Amino acid sequence: MEKILEVNGLKKTFKLSAKQQKIEKTNEKVKVAVNDLSFTAYRGEVFGLLGSNGAGKTTTLRMLATLIKPDAGDALVNGASIVSEPAKVRSNIGFLTSELKLEEFFTPNYLFDFFSELHGVPVEEAKKRKQDYFDRFGIDKFAEVKVGNLSTGMKQKVSLVISLVHDPDIIIFDEPTNGLDVLTAKVVTDFLLDLKERGKSIIVSTHIFSLIEKICDRVGIVISGQMVICDTLEAIKQGKSLEERFFEIYEDKVGTTDEK
């Protein structure tokens, strides 16, 4: 199996403002969001980061997408370092979150061209790719409809396609189905499985067990910024349900599943 992503001892600490200290109910001046986190993902697989609120999933994925810099550690994305070669990393990844809201005024067609230009995709290539994506995901009928007038499912598809204009090998998706209704969520997971079929490697983060069970080949469980276990889905489940196993592992690590 070819390694596509190698994460090595990533660490990220945030300074907390007085307001944040109040929200987090702490007197600490800093928050260690990600603490010495390592894992490996392989080409053609879907890797899932599973963790509760505040576990450090978003922070990890943002570091991988070169949006924020790690305090320590590094990660190799398709062989390129997120610390020393961020530009190379960016050309290899597509990054998005379910919270992304495209500008309602524009059409899918316009946005695809806009982001293709920013990614420096040659015009002919962009045109062919757009045709391909739009056909495959049923966007072609809506290519000239403003995003604001599309259904939520269609919006999500467009957001995804917009993040893939440069045909990246690796897709990083923070909480792909968070806040979506079941039908829209299905649209998104089907889309991800389709991308996997086409040989893409996918990294998702979520706190939704069913999503992991449906699409992931390998899973890493993150608790308080640390990778507690990382293995194939089957190995982690040990014949039980993922939910049951998660709470077992959580209690082992933290001692209780009661919220602090």
Added chain:
Amino acid sequence: MKNNTLTIIKKEFARFFGDKRMMFTTILMPGLMIYIMYTLMGSLMMGQFVSEDGFVASGYVQNMPEELAPMLKQLPVDWKTVENDAVAEIKTSLEEKEADLLVLFPEQFMETMLSYEVSAEKAAPQIEIYYNSAKPESADVNAMLHAMLEQYEASLTNRFDINEGQGKYDMATDQDMTGQLFSMLLPMLMMTFMFSSCISVAPESIAGEKERGTIATLLVTPMKRSSLALGKIISLSCIALISGVSSFIGTMLSLPNMMSAAGGVDASFYTFGDYAMLLGIILSTVVLLVSFISIISAFAKSIKEATSTCSPMTILTMVVSLVPMMGSEGLKSIGMLFIPVLNSVLCMNNIFAFQADVSRVLLTIGVNIVYSGLMTFGLTRIFNSEKAMFSK
């Protein structure tokens, strides 16, 4: 990739010029509103409301002194004499907005008044004027009557006259008047328009990217942060400028209407050079303001937060625009031209007062451009700062 700046500019323009509603609210509306507002203010100020459409108010008067009758009859009022027992009835009809004015002179007003000694213990004879301020015609004739009687009272104690001859005493030329009026009014108006047009475009475009989360999509492209900053500032400046120009045209068209009471005010006294300098100042100020608001917007989490942070600064800008009216000597020093906003206000003030100094204007434009450049650089840094872009 330099092209990316262009890509950003193209998108911002497509957003703006593709949206009829947005075009209307930022381009047409400000100019139109200003034109309508000032024109209306002008016609109100001239107090022509009553006589203009030949309206004659209905007035009632008790004990009208013979001597005053010719004066009162100059007013656009149809006077009827009223007896004691009808007074209450007319007050009701005033309330009902049927009558416009009721004037009660005391009996033998002229005699008592003329023999009245200011030092005496006794109260002075009193004229009572009833009107209804809720009825414009009534309020108007009341104001006119007041002014008239006050003037009459002043003339009674006449020990000397000022400027009662027929000659032209005010030696100011029409051009002087134009300069004085415009240099007092316009810098503040222009600053306010420019600021509000910048506020109407920059937060939406910059804080909006953060609010929607599209900033992350932009920042994971290989585009340079400086291309993004430059593209945003150039396109937003253009849009804000168009909106500012619309306000400017509205002002220019409506000022003659507003000021025709003052007489002789005419924007055509300004030369091509004056307008060119003015344009230079406006252009550089808009870029400066857009850069400034963009920086605030880049720190804000939402469009709303950005707008509400900027709004109080509108007032600050207005206050600064009033500074030249103090006429302090210190304002003439070169150092003042290094204070943003104030420098533009001072230059506009000079241009409108026909006292423009090309080197001061050029220095101001230069200073504004340098500040804008620094702020564009600052915006690049903010786009690069994870703390500003992805704060919690």
